Amino acid sequence: MRNPLPPVPTSLPDIEVAAELRRGVPAVRLVAAPDNDDVEPLEIEGVRISGKAGDVQTVPGDGPRWIAGLGGGEPKEYRRTGAALVRAVNATLADDVERGGKAFRAVQLELPEEASGEHVTELALGLLLGGYRFKVTGEDPKPSVRTLRLVSADPALPALVARASALAAATALTRDLANTPSNVKNPAWLAGTAAKVAGPRVEVTIRDEKWLATQGFGGVLAVGGGSASPPRLIEMAYKPSGASRHLLLVGKGITFDTGGLSIKPADGMHLMRTDMAGGAAVIAAVRAIAELALPVRVTALVPSAENHVSGSSYRPGDIVRHYGGRTTEVGNTDAEGRMVLADALTYGIKRFTPDYVVDAATLTGAMKVSLGVRTGGLFATDDTLAELVTAAGERVGEAWWRMPLVEDYAENVRGEIGDVRQAPGGPGAITAALFLREFTEGLPWAHLDIAGPARSEKNYDEVVPGATGFAARTLVELAASLS
Incomplete structure (x- = not known):
């Protein structure tokens, strides 16, 4: 019987680089928006188009062709255009x-002369990720474009496309893992999948619940104690020769969160x-860092558990002893993420x-209230590191806003009958940090x-409904900036 789950990792389209247009391959014309907003929409080949980023129109005639607006020329507008374009192309193909028509599987785009490397990277990210799909079904998948040809004489283009493809693959893998339903994705599945997709340059070690107990990972064991699926610690190590810097990445791996005894509302x-x-x-970032052969050592830890409700669940009022x-x-x-991260941070250091x-963690609802759904919250003890993260995000299309570690609230975290308090009240994202x-x-x-x-x-x-893959590209770019 065929497995209805999509393959992990998802297969993304290929991007080819060519010096000239190829006859018989459906083509896209890219146009910039007029400088003045009061100007009437452009009329090209009988089609009216605003030229705004993401405005894609189909040109009638023999064979499918499209006109796509590039907006005012900002790199991020190229990403929006690429995503809208691949969605339109896939819709036409379907x-x-x-x-009953014949399926075309390639589309070509002639790049504007003014397109820089940053523009090409953003366009490629949009083209690769805008058509991402994750659906658990017994039906055959809908057809989608398989090859995107970028036409340009720029000799730097192949390297730019290769790097953008690695970044897009990291985002897509993050989406795959997060979208996988939790009746499949327990801690053991996540650990096994991480080992499967890591690649030959990454060493993966899976720590089971017996090892966690022997080593004293009280936070992970407490959170995972209410589930029939025991917790895991995923260790990933990338050790290139000659690396002078070592980056530790820690990611929250709660494969399902009921809230535990402090149970969540059913909605959501x-x-x-x-x-x-x-x-x-x-997980996806380490895979991409190794694929790009970045000269920085990276160790990744993902403490993984299910936070469930049972007679063995941990309780409000418990005292938990962490690793160390x-x-x-x-x-x-329901503040379980910080419990497992505390163990992993201490162990990793x-x-x-x-x-x-x-x-990196989906840690607090308070952060979503503070910054909404398109910007990540950044807390840091080091200004240089904070600037590196923010700049890395800007270069790969992920927005971060630095939040304060307000010392006036630090005393709230101090414990009365334990060393620290897990949920002391106050501003939720700040006290969690x-x-x-x-x-x-x-x-x-x-x-x-x-x-x-x-x-x-x-x-x-380039985002579609479901998991977005946010943060993976930033982590890869951060590692590149440290190398």
Whole structure:
């Protein structure tokens, strides 16, 4: 019987680079928007088009062709255009096949002379990710374009496309892992899949519940104690020769989150299959970093557990002893992400002595309230690291906003009968970050709270409904900037 799950990782279209247009291949004409908003829409080959980024029109005639607006020329507008274009092309292809027509599988675009490397990277990201689909079905998948030909004489184009393809693949893999339903995706599945997709340059070690108990990973064991599926710790190591810097990445890997005994409302709980989006981004980022052969050592840790309700669930009021001995007073079992991250941060720092530490997690609803669903929250103890993360995100189309680690609230995290308090009240995202800071040993550390942008309910730019893959590209670009 055929497995109805889509393959992981998803197969993305290929991007070819060519010096000239090829006869017989459907073509796209790219046009810029008029400089003045008051100008009437352009009329090209009988089709009216505004030229705005993402405005794609089909040209009637023999064979499908399209005109796509590029907007005012900003690189991010090229990404929006690429995504809208591939969706329009796939829609035309599906219609043709449904009417009994012959499927075309390639489309070509002649790049404007003014397109820079940044423009090409953004366009490629849009083309590769805008048509992403994840659907669990017994039906045959809808046809989609398989090859996108970029026509340009620029000799730098192949390298740019190869890098953009690696970034897009990291985003798509993050989406795959986060979208997979939780009746399939338990901690063991996530660990096994990470090992399968890591690639030959990445060493993967899976730590089971017995090892976690022996080593004293109290946070992971507490959170995972209520589930029939035991927790795992995923270790991934990329060690290129000659690397002078060592980056530790830690990602929250909660494969489903009921909230535990502090149970969540039913509305929205189905989305908790994506509560391991931070861990997925870390797994995918390490794979891409190795594929790009970046000269920086990277260790990744993904503590993975299911937060369920049963007689063995951890309770509000419990005292949990983390790896390394620090204790936490549990106030809310739905604040489980920081519990597993605390173990992994301490273990990673003590075991591997990295130069920089970055964690990524769908950690707090408060962050979604603060910044919405298109911007990630960035907390950092080091200004240089914060600037590197922000700049990395800008270069790959992911927006970050630095949030304050307000020292006035730090005392709230101090425990009364334990070392620290897990859910002390106050501004939720800030106190969560301050809690995690207690486990970072004073190293340069950045905390990426992606509770808002990790999921989407609609198309925008290269994003489609479901898991977005947010943070994976930033982590890859950050590693590149450290190399």
